[in-house]
Amino acid sequence: MSPLQVQHLREATPGCQSGIVHFNHAGASLPSQATLDAIIDQLQREARDGPMEAGEQGAVLVEKARRAAGQLLNAPASSIAFASSGSTAWSMAFQALGPWQPGDRILVGRHEWGGNLASMELAVQAGARVEVIPCDASGAACPVALEAMLDAKVKLIDLTWLPANGGLINPAQAIGDVARRHTIPYFIDAGQAVGQLPVDVQALQCDVLKSAGRKHLRGPRGTALLYIRPEFLQHLNPAQRDVFSAPWTAEGFDLRNDARRFETSEVSFALLAGLGNALHEINQLGIERVWQRVLQTSARIREALRQIPGISLHDLGNTHSGLIAFNLAGWDSFELKQCLGSKRINIGANGVAYTPLDMQARGLTSIARISVSPLNTDDEIELLVKALRELKG
Template sequence: MSPLAIQQLRKATPGCQSGLVHFNHAGASLPSQATLDAIFDQLQREARDGPMEAGEHGAVLVERARRAAGQLLNAPASSMAFASSGSTAWSMAFQALGPWKTGDRILVGRHEWGGNLASMALAVQAGARVEIIPCDATGAVCPVALESMLDANVKLIDLTWLPANGGLINPAQAIGAVARRHAIPYFIDAGQAVGQVPVDVQALQCDVLKSAGRKHLRGPRGTALLYVRPDFLQHLAPAQRDVLSAPWTAEGFDLRNDARRFETSEVSFALLAGLGNALQEINRLGIERVWERVSQTRARIREALLQISGITLHDLGTTHSGLIAFNLAGWDSFELKRRLGLKRINIGANGVAYTPLDMQARGLASIARISVSPLNTDDDIELLTKALRELND
C-alpha cells in the first residue's frame, strides 16, 4: 500500500484524527466515517419513517452486506448468516451439531478460544470428550498428529486459526484436508483472521467458519459473520427458531435451506448497514494489500521491541499474524495496558481465560498484546516504543 493510500484511509477514520495511537485492532478496530454514516442513516430512516417501515430499506442493505461477505470469503451469499457476536455464531452452530452422547470426541487445537471451550460444556456433560491435538515443534497444531487421532467417534475437529494470545497462524488448510479426507465436520474460529489475512472457505474446506465484525473488518460491535457450507446445512438443526429461520410451509414450520436458518427476524438493520459498508470497503481495498501491509508493520514493531530490555515475546509458529504477544519485566499486563492508555496508546491484554489450554501449557498468567492494521504508521510505532522505554526506566 502506498503512503497516499494509507493517508487516505486514516483521513477517512475519525479515530486517526484524534491523536489516538491504536494498536488494539484484534480487540476492536477503528471504523471509518462512512461506516458510521451508514449506521446513522438507517437510524434516521427508522426515526423518520417508523422502525418497521424503514425495515424494507434495511433488508436491502443486509442482503448487500451478505453478498459482500460472500465475496470476501469466496462463498455463495446464501451460505452467509449474521449474528450478534462471533461467540454467539459459533455456539449456535456447535449446539446445532448435536445431540451429543457418551463416547463422542471433539478435537481442538491447544490454542482454542475460551468462549468455544465454554460452549462445549453441555456436550461434555452429555458424555463427550474434548481432546487436544498435539503441536509440532514450532507450537502450531500438527495435521499429522491429528490424522493419527481419528476414529469413528470423532464428531468434530475445531480450530482457532489465529489465536488471541499471539502471532501464530495455524495450518487451517492442511487441517481441512485431513477433515475432508475422513468426512469429519470441521469448524474454524476465524475471529482474528477475517479482515486481516486472505480467507477462502473453498480452499480451507471448512464446514463452518465464524468471525466478529468489530475486529479487523472495522465494523460495529454487535455484529458477526457465520459461514455454513451449503452441503453441510442438513447436519445442523438450530434450537433457536422463528418465522424467518423456520418459515411456515404447507407442512408446517420448516428450517430454511440456507444459512439464514441461524438468523431471526429481529435484527439491527443499522448495525448491519455499518457492517455492510465495512465489508465493501475491505473488498475495494483488497485483502491481499491489507495482509501485505499488516505483515510489514508487524515486522517493524517486532524488531523495535527486541531493542527494548525487559521485553519477552511469545511468538509461536513460523509465519506470523499482526498480533504480537509480549510481557514487560516488572509489569502486570493489564496495568501496562492501563498506563499506555493514559498516554492515548491502546493495546490489548489477555488473561488465561481467553486461551486457557495454551496459556497454562506455556505457564503464562497474562500477556500484553499489540495488534496492527493498515491504519498504523511509523509514527505510531515510534510513540509506542518510546512509551514502553519510559515505563521500563
C-alpha cells in the same frame, strides 16, 4: 499500500484524527466515517419513516452485506448468516450439531478460544470428550498428529486459526485436508483472521467458519459473520427458531434451506448496514494488500521490541500475524495496558480465560498484546516504542 493510500484511509477514519494511537485492532478496530454514516442513515430512516416501515430498505442493505461477505470469503451469499457476536455464531452452529453421546470426541487445537470451550461444556456433560491436537515443533497444531488421533468416535475437529494470545497462524488448510479426507465436520474460528489475511473457505474446506465484525473488518460491535458450507447445512438443526428462520408453510414450520436458518426476525438493520459498508470497503481495498501491510508493520514492531531490555515476545509458529503478544518485566499486563492508555496509546491485555489450554501449557498468566492494521504508521510505532522504553524501569 502506498503512503498516500494509507493517508487516505486515515483521513476517512475519525479515530485517526483523535490524537489516540490505536494498537488494539484485534480487540476492536476503528470504523470509517462511511461506516458510521451507514449506521446513522438507517437509524434516521427508522426514526423518520417508522422502525418497521424502514425495515424494507434495511433488508436490502443486509443482503448487500451478505453478498459482500460472500465475496470476501469466496462463498455463495446464501451460505452467510449474521449474528450479534462471533461467540454467539459459533455456539449456535455447535449446538446444532447435537445431540452429543457418551464417548463422542471433539478435537481442538491447544490455542482454542475460551468462549468455544465454554460452549462445549454441554457436550461434555452429555459424555463427550474434548481432546487437544498435539503441536509441532513450532507450537502450531500438527496435521500429522491429528490424523493419528482419528477414529469413528471423532465428531468434530475445531481450530482457532489465529489465537487471541499471540501471532501464531495455525495450518488451517492442512487441517481441512485431514478433515475432508476423513469426512469429519470441521469448524474454524476465524475471529482474528477475517479482514486481516485472505480467507478462502473453498481452499480451507471448512464446514463452519465464524468471525466478529468489530475486529479487522472495522465494522460495528454487535455484528458477526457465520459461514455454513451449503452441503453441510442438512447436518445442522438449530435449537433457536422463529418465524424468520423457520417460516410457516402449508406443511407447517419449515427450516430455511440456507444459512439464514441461524438468523432471527429481530436484528439491527443499522448495525448490519454499517457492517455491509465495512465489508465493501475491505473488498475495494483488497485483502491481499491489507495483509502485506499488516505483515510489514508487525515485523517492524517485533524488531523494535526485541531491542528493548525486559520485553519477552510470545510468538509461536513460523509465520506471524499482526497480533504481537509480549510481557514487560516488572509490569502486570493489565496495568501496562492502563498505563499506556493514560498516554493515549491503546493496546490489549489477555488473561488465561481467553486461551486457557495454551496459556496454562506455556505457564503464562497474562499477556500484553499489540495488534496492527493498515491504519498504523511509522510515527505511531515510534510513539509506542518510546513509551515502552520509558516504562521498562
